[in-house]
Amino acid sequence: MKKRKIPEASIRRLPLYYRYLELLQADGVERVSSTALSLRTGLTASQIRQDLSYFGEFGRQGYGYDVPALKRELAEILGMRQGYHAVVVGAGRFAEALVENFPFQEYGIQLSGVYDTAPEKVGGTLGGRRVYHTDELPYRLAAHPAEIGILTAPAETAKDLANTLSDAGVKGIWNCTNADLRPHHGTPVIENVQLFDSLFSMCGRMGSREGT
């Protein structure tokens, strides 16, 4: 595939397309139109065509998109074939929920370590994985690099831990704490999960609906 620069806004929608293609493929569907994708995703067909135009050869007028081929290509762009390694920093309930339930391995991400500072956690296991002390992060990552840092530690430690991860060569920080991290030039890509914003944007829409 020719490497064209995909806009960030489009990249943000690719996982959604990927999930739908996965459902379609599980149903044995071989091709899909932008109109059908529109009905399932709630995005407009023209938005979808624009987002997927960066994968030109998989959509043809009157044919639609080739489901397995487009899905393979999206997996590539989304890093699922990069063999990424991830460390989890913070061994609380949320980390446990992620480690036990999130299908990292199915999508090509290898969890290579869980870290915490609490004496009662270090040396124990979380979801079957050994928990190391956060102080060990730098030298453990020097020996076995990881591209992804998953932050689930308390909010007040997020910024320092993000710096530690960044110094240790991590390329992306998935910030599941309730502190915002801002990207700086040359630092890892940062994704703030922010469950607070998600819940209260819903509550705000509930109220605005009542008002109409």
Next chain:
Amino acid sequence: MKKRKIPEASIRRLPLYYRYLELLQADGVERVSSTALSLRTGLTASQIRQDLSYFGEFGRQGYGYDVPALKRELAEILGMRQGYHAVVVGAGRFAEALVENFPFQEYGIQLSGVYDTAPEKVGGTLGGRRVYHTDELPYRLAAHPAEIGILTAPAETAKDLANTLSDAGVKGIWNCTNADLRPHHGTPVIENVQLFDSLFSMCGRMGSREGT
């Protein structure tokens, strides 16, 4: 305050403003300019002025926004003063992480019940709260209504559970499963958390950065 219709895209950004106002207030800051908010949130000052123009009286040229007053107003719009009740459906690790760590009560949301179908969970407790059988949802909600349903059950049960919650009068569904729920006319407001999309949009941006 006069009731003006606030666009959904603006409502989605209000929780972010709320969090920053909270930090500012904790630091004793009494007023803030859109430029200062812009530096902290990463949104443009003109976007911020437009979003907050629906709260006209709190921003004045050359003065900025009155922090406590604007924060109070946002709390109102975000439903934090509505006395909302929420039920949690699905008593797994993620539910445990939420119930134990998410500051629902601090923001005016009362958790009124946890539900699951697993015999080993029903009758037990989760984060100090009794777990009821999901079959009890309709009559328990008939007696003690809840406005918010928090879905943390397995993805394949999400649609049926959303219907149950909708029939029981819930006004908003915070969908933390990895199944998408689509809103229909007259159904509750739906917010899909989708951790998958968040993680892989980050991975996609990591790859696109490498390519430049």
